[in-house]
Amino acid sequence: MSTATSAGAGTATPATAALTADTALTAETAQTNQHYDLDPRIFGLFxxxxxxxxxxxxxxxxxxxxxxxxxxxxxxxxxLGLSEGDRLLDVGCGWGALILFMAQEYAARVVGISPAGNQHTYIAQRARELGVADQVTTVQGHFEHAALPAGRFDAVTMLGSIVHMPDLVHVMRRARSLLRRGGRYYVSETCFRNAAARDEFDRRTGTEFVRQSIFGWGDMRPLSDLVRAAEDAGFSVVSVDDLTEDYRRTIDDWLVNVDASAEAIERIRPGMAPTLRRYLEVANAGWGYTTKHYALVCQRSR
Incomplete structure (x- = not known):
């Protein structure tokens, strides 16, 4: 069945009862779930x-x-070269799209981790509805410190989550330690275009709005920082894909949905529709100029 464990727990408990026990992180990083733990209905609308x-x-x-x-x-x-029955860890699993898809389409055995409590309840329900509850486990907590199920993974994924993790090398070393030899690590992240762009735009009004009003703590590094941290952690870099235009089109579609559902979003959380629109507009304004979006794939080769 789909279960969730708290960051300090050693045994699984129902997702609805999962509690965050990770008190070691700073207040800033703990605030990152202020957005992800919003009412699930809001995300369903855009x-x-x-x-x-x-x-x-x-x-x-x-x-x-x-x-x-x-x-x-x-x-x-x-x-990832994912095969039937592979074991996959998704860090920052969100509403479970990746882990549920891989369980359903690839018969993967999946573990998702996220600090946001609402997400675990939702994933457990969806896993039951999709008939994959016995393949899906979730852990509530922060990846840097959370207790995870024993055993090596064939793949570790981080889609848009490493931006909320201050210590890149620590995070990537832990990811590598969890992989079997030959296992792959996938990171996709929004990055400043280069170090100069980071220096110029990191404290601009739009960046601060996204950081403080939406996500709490976050740091968009240049791709070179991610590659250096991966290599310092002992990974071999397999591939880098530029997904900048793909993300621009994604956000365009999200904006259409926010506008179409604005009244319904406002009924759930007043003020949320214009906040979402501003966040998405800020994100789309930077593509190719100040920011890029890359998919980095690494391998534990030894």
Whole structure:
């Protein structure tokens, strides 16, 4: 069955009873779930039906948002070389789109970790509805410190979550330690275009709005910082894909949905629709100028 464990627990408990026990992180990083722990209905009103909250993959003409998100998950599986029955850890699992898809489509045994309590209850319910509850486990906590199920993984994924983790080398060393030899590590993240852009735009008004009003703590590093940390952690870099245009199109589709559902979003949380619109507009304004979005794949080769 789908279960959730608290960050300091050693045994599984029902997702509805999961409690965050990770008190070691700073207040800033703890605040990152202020956005992800919002009412699930809000995300259902502007994301795709799987509630996948990261870039789609628009490499075929006229794809809908839902189709692009399925294409992205197949892209991730391909980059990982995922096979039937593989064991996968998704760090920052969100509303479970990736872990539920990999369990359903690839018969993978999956573990998702997130600090946001609402997400675990939702994932447990969806796993039961999809008939994959025996393949899905979730852990509530922060990856840096959380107790995870024993055993090595064939793959570790971080889609849009490493931005909330201060110590890149620590995070990547832990990811590597959890992988079997030959296992792959997938990171997709929004990055400043280069170090100069980071220096210029890191404290601009729009950046601070996203950091403080939406996500709490976050740091968009240049791609070179991610590559250096991966290599310092002992990984071999396998591939780098530029998904900047894909993310721009994803956000365009999200904006259409926010506008179409603004009244319903406002009924759930007054003021949320214009806040979401401003956040998405800030994100889309930077693509290719100040920011990029990359998929980095690494391998534990030894």
């Amino acid at each position: 994301l795709d039906p799987m509630r996948k909250y990261s870039s789609g993959y628009y490499r075929e003409p006229d794809l809908t948002l839902a189709e692009a998100q399925v294409a992205k998950l197949r892209f991730v599986a391909d980059r």
